[in-house]
Amino acid sequence: MNRRGDKDRRDFVNDVLDRTSGSPCRRALELLPDLTDGALASTDRQLVQGHLEHCTGCRAVAMAMSRMGEDLVSLAVLDPGEAFTAAVLARTTARTVAAQERRRAEVASRGPAGLMDRIGRWLQRWIAAPDFAIQAAYVATVLIVALTALPISPFREAPGKMLQAVQASPGGLPVVGQAVTWSTRQVETGAAGLVGRVRSGFDAAWDDASEDWRDRSARSAADRGRLDASLDMAVDEFMDGRPAAAGAKALEAYRSGQAAWSAWWAAEQDSSEAVGP
């Protein structure tokens, strides 16, 4: 019983020493946050409040702490102004577009879908080309001439009939109807023959072109071989660190190329001369 009483006394003394020894200001400052929050046990609260009554430095810190809570909360929001939202939207939009481009590139590198995507982009570039309108007008003119102005054109009488219809207007409207009927009949009856003629003509032209191509290839073969060899040697010399020798070989390649070019076109000149007057 006495032992237990001794232990209680020792614990009490140690507890009091713990709470009161060392720097009283340091101890009070440690406990100030809990005091401000109302979370301090009554013994400690009395000790700290007793210290604050006599210590102006710690009292000033306690006052500052009790007040700063609402000041800190008022710093939680900083308005960046109207331009901020627009700037963020511009950046996220730009990234979205870039991501779409990346995805499109990934698709372009895969399978049939990629092939279709490449074809689509090629057409898009072609249509967007500055001279597309001129090319389209040229093709349209050729088609109109082929359909209406040549001796074998299926609609060669159509312009005359349309002109008659316009000149006879409005009494000549039936002529327009006749022209349309005639054109339709021409298409129905003459399409098969036209297709056959076009196909045979195309085959003959293809054969001629193939033969001509073979002739030209044979004439220029030797020079093209020298061109390839010179180019290979030029690259080798360059890779071996001999730029002067590489330049000489490149010059040889240039001359071989010129010769090959002349041989190629000489074939056409010969054939032109052969069929000339």
Place this chain on the structure above:
Amino acid sequence: MRQEQGRVCSIALGYVGDQDEAFDVAQEIFVRVWNRLATCTDLERFGPWLMSIARNACLDHLRRRKARPPRQDVPADEMHDLRSGGPTPEDTWLSTSRQRLVHRALGNLSDINREIILLKDIQGLALEEIAGMLELPLGTVKSRSSRARTELAQAIVDLGGGPDTGQEAVS
């Protein structure tokens, strides 16, 4: 975004200390949020998630700033000539002398104490959330929070925010 931008800008300013840089970092934060929005599956956790992205973006910015030379070499005594006449958003933000005082005192704290004050006392995050974000034990965050508040109060007093400024005593 409009709902959160003020908060995000405040966090960025708390970390980087300069208003223009803070707005740049805040933009970067929202771009990151936009890119990673699909990873935020729990809307109730959006706040801490946003805060975590904001913190990482600010720390990345501070690392980059350390690695590069200062952006400007205008002498300090000529800097006041560069300011426009009107109030900046920061001036408007720090509308009272008390707020300016607290803002200055925050600048005198150590990085870790300022960060804990910023997350807990300014942005109102729970200690558990801060512990998770900083990867520290809960007890450590709690003791650091108490120490940070004491340090901030001491800094306010050192800057002249003592009893003569009309504060009320703790009862």
